[in-house]
Amino acid sequence: MTIEEFGRMLRAREITAEQITDECLLRIEADNARLNAFILVMADEARRQAREADRELARGRDRGPLHGVPVSIKDLIDIRGVPTTAASRVREGHVADRDAPAITHLRQAGAVIIGKTNLHEFAFGTTSEDSAFGPARNPHDPSRSPGGSSGGSAASIVAAMALASVGSDTGGSIRIPAAACGTVGLKPSFGEVSLDGVVPMSRTLDHLGPLAQTVTDACLVYHALLGDPAAIPPAPVPVNGLRLAVPRPYFCDVLDDEVRAQFEAALARLRDAGVRVDDIEIHHAADIVPVYFHISFVDTATYHAPTLEAMPERYTEPVRLRLEAGRYVLAEDYVRALAGRDVLKREVDAALAQHDALVLPTMPIPAPTIGATTVPVGNSEQPVRSMMLRLTQLFNLTGHPALAMPAGTTRSGLPVSVQLVGCRAQTDALLKVALACESYIAGTPSPRSGVGG
Amino acid sequence: MTIDQWLQAALADADRRGLPGLKPVLEALARATQSLRAADFNDDARGTQRSQQSTVDSPQS
Numbered sequence: 001m002t003i004e005e006f007g008r009m010l011r012a013r014e015i016t017a018e019q020i021t022d023e024c025l026l027r028i029e030a031d032n033a034r035l036n037a038f039i040l041v042m043a044d045e046a047r048r049q050a051r052e053a054d055r056e057l058a059r060g061r062d063r064g065p066l067h068g069v070p071v072s073i074k075d076l077i078d079i080r081g082v083p084t085t086a087a088s089r090v091r092e093g094h095v096a097d098r099d100a101p102a103i104t105h106l107r108q109a110g111a112v113i114i115g116k117t118n119l120h121e122f123a124f125g126t127t128s129e130d131s132a133f134g135p136a137r138n139p140h141d142p143s144r145s146p147g148g149s150s151g152g153s154a155a156s157i158v159a160a161m162a163l164a165s166v167g168s169d170t171g172g173s174i175r176i177p178a179a180a181c182g183t184v185g186l187k188p189s190f191g192e193v194s195l196d197g198v199v200p201m202s203r204t205l206d207h208l209g210p211l212a213q214t215v216t217d218a219c220l221v222y223h224a225l226l227g228d229p230a231a232i233p234p235a236p237v238p239v240n241g242l243r244l245a246v247p248r249p250y251f252c253d254v255l256d257d258e259v260r261a262q263f264e265a266a267l268a269r270l271r272d273a274g275v276r277v278d279d280i281e282i283h284h285a286a287d288i289v290p291v292y293f294h295i296s297f298v299d300t301a302t303y304h305a306p307t308l309e310a311m312p313e314r315y316t317e318p319v320r321l322r323l324e325a326g327r328y329v330l331a332e333d334y335v336r337a338l339a340g341r342d343v344l345k346r347e348v349d350a351a352l353a354q355h356d357a358l359v360l361p362t363m364p365i366p367a368p369t370i371g372a373t374t375v376p377v378g379n380s381e382q383p384v385r386s387m388m389l390r391l392t393q394l395f396n397l398t399g400h401p402a403l404a405m406p407a408g409t410t411r412s413g414l415p416v417s418v419q420l421v422g423c424r425a426q427t428d429a430l431l432k433v434a435l436a437c438e439s440y441i442a443g444t445p446s447p448r449s450g451v452g453g
Numbered sequence: 454m455t456i457d458q459w460l461q462a463a464l465a466d467a468d469r470r471g472l473p474g475l476k477p478v479l480e481a482l483a484r485a486t487q488s489l490r491a492a493d494f495n496d497d498a499r500g501t502q503r504s505q506q507s508t509v510d511s512p513q514s
Contacts (some may be wrong), residue, residue: 289487293482316475325478328463329486330454336489343494 003069003163003217010057010068011200014048017057017068018019020163021050021112024070027161028115032176035137037146037155039085041115046070053271062318063110064230064318065220066192071106072162074143074150075116077124077208078197079103086199087131088121089314090307099198099394102166102208102225109229114162117152120320123168123201124300126176129370130316138181140414142369147180149173154181164212170201171296172362172392174209175404175419180367182406182415185211186218188400193225202299205396215405222427226432234428236435237356240274241304244353244420244437250285251391256365262408263361264418266388270359278355282394287340287384292393294329294337301326307410345398350439352400352423356434362404364419391419401427403434407441456487 001009009015022228024378025043032038040431041374058269074080075088075111078096080103086092099107106113120128126153129135136151138144138434139158146155150167157165165172169187178185186209200206210221216233223231246252267277301308304323312320351358365375365387374381395402400421407418418441422430460483469474498504 203491223512284492286490287492287494290485290492291484294489297482320479321472321474324467325482328459328466328479328482330459333486333489338491338493339494340489340492365509 001163001218003214004214004349006069006300007065007067007164008195017050017053017112018047020068021046021070024161024163025116026367027159031139031161034142035139035155036118036134037114037136037152037158037161037256038072039087039118039152040219040437041131041433042082042113046112046114053112055108056436062137063070063108063239066106066224066229067110069111069164071111071221072114072117072156072165073103074119074153074165074167076119076168076199076337077102077118077166080322082116084199086122087119090311090408092314096197096443100114100198101194103197104231105225106166108227109224111224115157117150117165117263117334118191120149121302121316122199122304123149123173124319124322126172126385127368127370128152128177130318131143131243131438134451135370138367140181140367142424143369144414145180145370147367147403149181150177150211152184154178154183156271157181157183157211157213160353164210164217166208166221166225167211168185168198168201169207169209169396170205170398171292171389172205174211175362175392176388177403178211178404179362179415179417182307182409183211183213183405185209185404186222186427186431187395187402188222189401189425190279195401195433200303202296204299205296207396215431217405219431219435221354221429233435234432237432239270239436239440242275242433242436243355244270244275244277244357244359245280245351246277246359247282247285247351248279249281249284251360252286253378254364254382254387254390255361258410259361259364259366259416263418265443266407266418266441267359270437273440275437277359280351280381282344282351284340284347285394288394291340291344292389292397295397296331297322297326298329298334338436341397344394348398348400348421349392352421357419357430359396360419360421361391362419363388366410366414367418386418395421398424401430402422405429405434405438406443456463456490459483459486
């Protein structure tokens, strides 16, 4: 059930907030041992919030589209009175003394906080397998990763344990799990959603945003996170006449065959609907990886330096080693990376000057098997983590809003995802484009976004 | 400091600290640094520009 559907039923008195919350809690009870999506289930508190939401509605107080909606929260966001573990033993004993502003905004919007979701330790990874609480698993195939680092968040939605979730994205950590699990994931424009009360990875790359079942639902949660709980979704722009740009070199060079086929099929449906699709080039795309890693490794290592000295044994080994590597980067190379970041930012701006959005795959591969370090792509064997980050990390460097949405499945039923990228500080404009394109990219036309409008 | 000098120093330090697992991560980082330093957005005191070098694996695994 989507947030939109639940809202209609709630206001028609066909369901209550308590009933949907109980349904989510039942799903958690049934499947969390298998999926490990939640680190903490806040059952009693969620039921209390749901009953209060029902009482408020009965008294005539409607807080807006998230009223009574069960939402899960990535466990690096502070919720007053409970631990923020960041999926790490380093955080043992921590209890948050206040809500992060994002949580305050969700409460003001009437959302029911149902629990805290599993993640890659300190968000420093793409698979959600290096967690002090064990790996989160993909509901489509529990032997596979749900993506990361917000893996538990995406899994909680697909497994009907929550109607939406809030995650964080430093190199793709909302969009990668959205792609791996087949949900919508929105990384808003940089700086829009407050990061106060959120365990940082990189203060210049981190973004907070929603994961949800539809673009409309993502839009509702995004506006609630901004402190605008009563906002209604924007109307989609007419699909006929939209101008989208495909950055082919680099972004389409290394793709799994089935991902490529679904991406090209989505482009064909968009063209048939009247969208102009142009091929473009990000000239310094080959520099994305070195620029990203010099900045992200150093930023992340800086935050962790004291605990790497004091309690290194409390980190999972792969995360500890990546953190340690960041401590060896020379200052001169960090400055070079900052210069490269400016170049990339200008190139994405230029690519968007003549287009409504960029369109590209979100992840070059379907969800990988847990424990795999390499994955076959075409005739080559590629590192799993490099592949998962390859198409998303640029937009953390540049700060452009980016949204991942489902685009069919592989023959074995694993989700494929397409990413739309909009102009900086124009997340709502991107959402309008995404609403217009959603059914064409998914391959399931709906009445909401027919050809021409 | 050249990348080779940096890598040798980093590997020796990692070894001294009992972190042999760092070796592949540092080697991948060295390749990334090589690519970064070769990028054509870098300038230098002679006023010359480097030619751009291509792809590198991320030091993630």
